[in-house]
Amino acid sequence: MPKNSFTLSRRRLIQTGAALGGSLLLPGLMNAAWAAGSDKPEQTTIRVGFIPLTDCAPVVMAALKGFDKKYGIRIEPVKEASWASVRDKLVSGELDAAHVLYGLIYGLELGIAGKPQRMANLMTLNNNGQAISLSADLREKGIVDGAGLKKRVAGSAPGTYTFAHTFPTGTHAMWLYYWLAANDIHPFNDVRTVVVPPPQMVMNMMIGNMVGFCVGEPWNARAINDRIGYTATTSQQIWPDHPEKILGTRRDWVEQNPNSARALTAAVLDAARWLDASPENRRETAKVLARRAWLNTKEQYLAPRMLGDYEDGLGNRWQDRHGMRYFGDGEVSWPWHSDGIWFLTQFRRWGLLKHEPDYQALAARINRNDVWREAASAVGGITPPGETLRTSRLMDGTLWDGRDPARYAASFAIKR
Known part of the structure; x- marks a missing residue:
């Protein structure tokens, strides 16, 4: 076959397939079309950063x-x-893209997580699967929930108790602040918060540097297994099916490498679908991620919560209806604008933003639904949601639908 014999553009291939009743639109052939000719990726080796957390699974797999x-x-x-x-490394270009905190990408765009950068969210990598852990010392004092913690904090000098999250504008900071505030604990006035990298959470709690932390798995399960802490709440108890990590990159990288951006998103989207296809795929992934090259931990810390099998270290076990999801028929990975806007409302609530942002414009600029649609078309069998806003009810009963973010941000009794 001549070297250039398979250089049909995507448009010509689709037109030809339609003329023949769709007989050309086979998954393998469609994927080949997206990787050839005018659609060939500009950059074929793509460096994607990740942190040792269970939700890096779509990138690794x-x-x-x-x-x-x-x-x-x-x-x-x-x-x-x-x-x-x-x-x-994202900003410097050492990484082309990353498994990254939703709020980190938005924080960079706004210049509150570092020097302002033009950023892009290609897809959401997962819903749910984080938790807030409290120390065994608090458990021994009879504190087993937020209400008990409130009483303990109220009887102490401000800042006596220290809690850790993973990044100032990150998801874990927002879950921690939201949960504390919902239990009438001001996260800035009543307690002290610090930043600790995820793999260092368990060790820092063990040596007494903090009494609680919010982080992704497997580090909450590890705290229970090592008997240094227990799960006070999961992030899905704060917000069922909340957005968590995303596939983030620089907007200029997308503009310079549109075909590579599409191919990267398609590959990770395909892997996410595989992860959600069966429990066996989750178990296989847990075995892989436990290895030294990835999370360097024990499979027993990974597999149960990947499969939705939870215990809290207080004697309670349950099968979580809102366990970690990677695909969910495409709804998990769709870059919902309302998800990004929610983080903006929390930045505003906690004083990270001094002025009201243009919520909708920011979300539309960062969340690349156009790239996602092209990637979904390349993967095949995925129907994009018809809207960019979704409705959710959080733990305190508040309804979030993304339609009036300024009012929502101002509505909280506890804020900064």
Whole structure:
């Protein structure tokens, strides 16, 4: 076959397939079309940073299971030690993209998480799957929930108790602040908060540097297994099916490499669908992620919560209806504008933003639904949601639908 014999554009392939009753629109052929000719990825090796957390699974498995090769690229996962490191390497160009905190990307765009940068969210990597852990010392004092913690904090000098999250504008900071405030504890006036990288949470709690932390798995399960803490609440109890990590990058990288951005999103989206396809795929992933190259932990810390099997370290066990989800028929990974806007409302609530932002314009600029649609088309069998706003009810009964963010941000009794 001549070298250039398969250089039909995507448009010509679709037109030809339609003329023949769709007989050309086979998954393998469609993927080949997206990786050839005018649609060929500009950059074929893509460095994608990740932090050792269970929700890096779509990026890691896209590389290890060969989903990347289907779209003409090679994903090179790069292990990082902290979210600050991910931020710095994304900005410098050492990383092309990353498994990254939703709020970190929005914070960079706004210049409150570092020097202002033009950022892009290609897709959401997961819903749910984080938690707030409290120390065994608090449990021994009879504190087993937020109400008990409130009484303890109220009887102490401000700042006596220290809590950790993972990044100032990150998701874990927002879950921690929201949960504390919902229990009538002001996260800035009543307690002290510090930043600790995820893999260092358990050790820091063990040596007494804090009495609580909010982080992703497997570090909450590890705290229980090591008997140094217990799960006070899961993040899905704060907001069922909340957005968590995203596939983030710089907007200029997308503009310079539109085909590579599409191919990367397609590969990770394909891997996310595989992850949600069966419990066996989750178990296989847990075995892989436990290895030294990835999370460097025990499979027993990973698999149960990946499968929705929870225990809290207080004797309670349950099968979580809102366990970690990676795909959910595409609804998980769709870059919902209302998800990004929610983080903006919390930045405003806690004084990280001094002035009201243009909520809708920011979300529309950062969340690349156009790239997601092209990637979904390349993967095949995925129907994009018809809207960019969704409705959610959080733990305190507040309804979030993204339609009046300024009013929502101002509505909280506890704020800064």
